[in-house]
Amino acid sequence: MKATARCTIVPPYLLVRLARLDDPRFAAAAEAARQSLLRDIPLREHRAAAHPLPPALAVRAGAARQRGRIDRSIWDAVGLERLPGRLLARAEGWPPTSDPAVNEAHDGLGETHTLFWTRFARDSIDDRGMPLEASVHYGRKYDNAFWDGERMVFGDGDGQVFNRFTLSLTVIGHELTHGVTQHTANLTYAGQSGAVNESMSDVFGSLVEQHARGQTTAEASWLIGEGLFTxxxxxxxxxxxxAPGTAYNDDVLGKDPQPGSMAGYIDTEDDNGGVHLNSGIPNRAFYLVAEALGGNAWEAPGQIWYDTLTGGALGRRVDFAGFARATEAAAAARFGPGSREHAAVRSAWHEVGLGLSLPARAPSE
Amino acid sequence: MKVIVSRSGGIAGIRVTWEVQVDEQPDAPSWRELLDSLPWGQAEETAPEPDRYVYRIRCAPHEVVLPEPQVAGPWKDLVDRVRAVNEGR
Known part of the structure; x- marks a missing residue:
């Protein structure tokens, strides 16, 4: 062996594998690998060397953009809390990898993009073809997924309570919808407007899954994050x-605290004013609209909610009552006042305790 | 002296609380040193980010609410130590 052999660096893919090791016997090696990745040469250099752009991609870069064309990048954060991550794991046009989290994120972004583009003619998050970025393997045993204003970020879960967060398509759709909301109504993420923001993400997250599976309202689970719990x-x-409040009832986690109507509204300072709790109320209203209309929820119900989100009439700090009125107005605008769709929306809000926008007595009934 | 860390929010919206009785810790002096060094009352108001955690940290007479991105430096050390004690690590 030549003397120069000792200068050989550990290949990056091996460092990534080492950095992810959870076995306490290899804790030192894993930490060393993480440190090494941190001070490594810039990753874009690895990426260029390891994955030259496919010809189709290289040609496209110079051409005028075509609306509705998806452009995904999945990054691997290799257990660190740094974004976007250390390695570009999969870009548009690259084949699947051996890492299920990377492939699930890639496919989930695809399904989400497909729903928004084919059903609502929305060209990505900003309606201008914004590239979709996700980072997986964020943090160590990180029990969460979030939208950081630019990208979706997914943890691996701790393995005891939570599995990896890319397992659920509704969660991927949920995160991407936060981006859509940010670029449209930009609902303030606190109190009731925050709960509407959360509900929008649940509504479209659920629709992404229903659309991908071809499920009608009656066939769909209407669950968010199915399969995330171990x-x-x-x-x-x-x-x-x-059925808000019924998703789990566990001796460690407690019971699902979501209310399904204003009677159970939770006043709290936690969770930015209960944005993940009170979202159960508008969530159920959407379900009730879908149930009343039947068929595919991404059709009339999804269209009404999409029109409301993107129509420009929602205030950033809209409360539940204001949001309810806005969906009624959107239903009347698209399907006509007094239409079946309009009536379904009014009745749904009434059922969850937000029927104040209804006249005390309908004049002709 | 007791430290209480409660974490709410996250996409799951599940609240978790961890507590530590500082005086019962074998390294109580180092806990007190850390608690005294924290910049209580200096938290900045920042816009919340979707699905990120919110931490409420209490140690009478102090209480602070920090969005996850602000839980760094000594705050992160504290949260990690409190969790480690609770999780038996």
Whole structure:
């Protein structure tokens, strides 16, 4: 062996594997690999060397953009809390990798993009073809997924309570919808407007899954985050839009606290004023609209909610009552005042305790 | 002296609380040193980010609410230590 051999660096893919090791016996090696990745040469250099742009992609870069064309990048954060991550794991046009989290994120962004583009003619998050970015393997045993204003970020879960967060298509759709909301109504993420923001993400997250599976309202689970809990947890999902408060009931986690009507509204300072709790109320209203209309929820119900989100009439700090009125107005605008769709929306809000916008007595009834 | 860390929010919206009785810790002096060094009352108001955690940290007479991105430096050290004690690590 030549003397120069000792200068050989550990290949990046091996460092990534080492950095992810959870076995306490290899804790030192894993930490060393993480440190090494941190001070490594810029990753874009690895990426250029390892994955030259496919010809189709290189040609496209110079051409005028075509509306509705998807452009995904999935990054691997290799257990660090730094974004976007250390490695570009999969870009548009690259083949699947051996990492399920990377492929699930890639496919989930695809399904989400497809719903918004084919059903609502929305060209990505900003309606101007914004590239879709996701980072997976964020943090160590990180029990969360979030939208940081630019990208979706997914943790691996701790393995005891939570599995990896890319497992649920509704969660991927949920995160991407936060981006759509940010670029449209930009609802303030606190109190009731925050709960409407959350509900929008649940509504379109659920629609992404229903659309991908070809499920009607009657066939769909209406669950958010199904499969995220490990088998050790007594629960099926994070939330149920159809029956808020019933998704889990576990001796460690407690019971799903979501209310399904204003009678159970939770006043709290936690969770930015209960944005993930009170979202159960508008979630159920959406489900009730879908149930009343039947068929595919991404059609009339999804269209009404999409019109409301993007129509420009919602104030950033809109409350539930204001949001309810805005959906009624959107339904009347698209389907006509007094239409079946309009009536379904009014009746749904009434059922969840937000029927104040209804006249005390309908004049002709 | 007791430290209480409660974490709410996250996409799951599940609240978790961890507590530590500082005086019962074998390294109580180092806990007190850390608690005294924290910049209580200096938290900045920032716009919340979707699905990120919110931490409420209490140690009478102090209480602070910090969005996850602000839980860094000594705050992160504290949260990690409180969790480690609770999780038996």
């Amino acid at each position: 088998e050790q947890v007594q629960g099926v999902a994070l939330r149920s839009m159809k």
